[in-house]
Amino acid sequence: MTVSDQTQACDIAIIGGGAAGVLTAIGVLRGASGALRLAIVEPQLPLGRGVAYATRHPEHLLNVPAGKMSGFPDRPDDFLDYLVAQDAFPGVERDALAQAFVPRRHYAAYLRQRLQEAVEASPAQLDVRAARVVSLEKQADGIVLQLDSGQPLLAASVALCTGNALRPLPARGAGAVPPGKRIEAWDFDAVQDIAATADVAIVGSGLSMADSVVSLTATGHRGQVHVLSRHALLPLPHAKGPAADYDPEPLLAMNLRQRVRALRRHAAEAAPRGIPWQNVMERIRPLGQALWQSLSFDDQRRFLRHVVRYWDVHRHRIAAPVHAQLTELRRQGRLHLHRGRLETAIAEGACVHLGALDPGRQPFQIDAHCVINATGVEMRAQAMRNPLLQQMLGSGAARPGPHGIGIDSAADGCLLDADGIAEPRVQVVGSLRIGRLWESLAVPELRGQAQQAARSLLGVVA
Structure with a gap:
């Protein structure tokens, strides 16, 4: 793979280099029968990380056992095979490893290795462009992608794999809270840099909150942790036991x-x-x-x-050891769960004051040294703050999915424009399809969509 700033045209362009983009690229490389040109456009290298697998910290575990995390429908044990071949867990038997919740950092490395192997075995050429796509224009001779470098890229077909967007902190005044006191849960290093004695408020009680709490625990954090969410529901754990046998x-x-x-x-x-x-x-x-x-x-x-x-x-359950940490912190009186709707966030001196309303609409306040935004994935297309998606929606090249969620697509993954007309040269993969499919974030869905998209993209080029 080469990082290139020279390529002006390609046969297939993949927008986004997270899990969805890399799996689609692997499908194209494996399916290519000739020397076609494939480009991945991704501003944050290395590839394969995206939001889900960007963490380097060992306490952040996959939420699914390793034996179910293959990136390929036709190779159900592939991720497990990779871990064994890498001797990633010396002394752990293969059967036990298949049931283990391993650190997420292994998955990004797995994707990159499988991509490199696909490059070496393929007649196609892969260029990786460290850039961001800011606009997409459909023309008769292809799809023109404008990059933030100022350079256009012409592609015969395109895969839209932009991945997840973070919801903004839903509070008046949040933008005025300085960066050191307002931290995004996906900024894993910033969470780990929080002072050990600081009292922390976390807005949101889902998977991102769990990541933040285990990171704080790993660094020896001793302060109080306040979790605020509208329903005050913590993630639940996986469990072992006999399989259910009813007919769904x-x-x-x-x-x-x-x-x-x-x-x-x-x-x-x-x-x-x-x-x-x-x-x-x-x-x-x-x-x-x-x-x-x-x-x-x-x-x-x-x-x-x-x-x-x-x-x-x-x-969307979590590994039992992570759930056990949350339970123990609550037992110790260090993790406090608050039910309410966040209204305001005001930084004053060393503190951040969060104003909220309880279910009875009575006001209450949480005071902390910093606030972590763990509100999770933004699903509304108009609120994703992605220049490319905003341009596509504004130009009519795309429309929001049902209920305003994600970007609309046909059953075969083709992009639908503002009039509902399918564009077979543009395939939508991953979280952008959530409004139409709902289940479109996890690896089982990503690997199936990536395989389908690769076939369609190759068909357009052919």
Whole structure:
């Protein structure tokens, strides 16, 4: 792979070099039958990290066992094979490693190695451009990408793999809180640099919050930690036990209320048999996208309004050791959970004052030395603060997905413009498809979409 600032044209361009972009590139390289030109445009190198796997800290674990993290549908043990070949965990048997929640930093290295192997075995050429795409224009002879370097790149086909965007801190005055006192949860090094005695407020109680707490614990943090969220629900752990054996297919014909009742019934029936509720949820995992798409538009809106946070904590679970750390900190009286809606953030002297409203709309205040924004992934296309997406939406080259979530795409991943017309030269991969598919963030979805996108991109070039 070469980092290039000379390439002016290519056959296929991939916008984004995180997991989705790298998996798509590997699919193109493996499927190429001739000397085509492939470019990955990514401002933050090295490749393969994105937001999910950018951390270098060993306390940040994958939320899925290693044996289920292969990047390729046709090679289900590939990530496990990589860990064994690298001797990443000496003395750990392969079967035990398959069940382990390993540090996330291994996954970025895995993606880069598989990409390098694909480059070496492919007749195609890969150029990596350390730049940001700021606009996309459809022309008769291809797709013109304008880079922030000022240089245009002409591609016959394009994969849009821009990855996740962080929600801004939802408080008046947040922009005036200085950087040292306002920290993004995805800035892992900044979280680790927080003083050991500082009292910390974390806004959001999901997976990013868990990352922040384990980072603080790893550095010997001794101050108080206050977690503020609207529902005050912490992530739940994975569990071992027998697999659930009920038939999930009837759920597809039910409305939202019926589905919730049915899942509760299945969990209650499973418990006396020693089957944990987590395994009841695992039973519907392959149907995630079908369950979303079979809901009526109104039921989807009800889900987003009333159910989504409960779904998140049951569906997106964390490793048991991470959950144990959170539980122990609460037992010690060092981790405090507050239910409320953040309203204001004001820096004053050494403190940050967070003003919030409780469920009864009564005001209360949390005082801390710094605040961590752990509000998670921004799903609304108009709020993503991505110049490329803003340009595409403004020009009509794209439209928001259902409910304003993500970017709209057809069933085969083709970009849909403002009039709903598919553009087969542009494939959408990953989190941008969440409004249409809902389940579009995790590796099982990414690897399937990347494989489909690679075939489509190669078909356009052919």
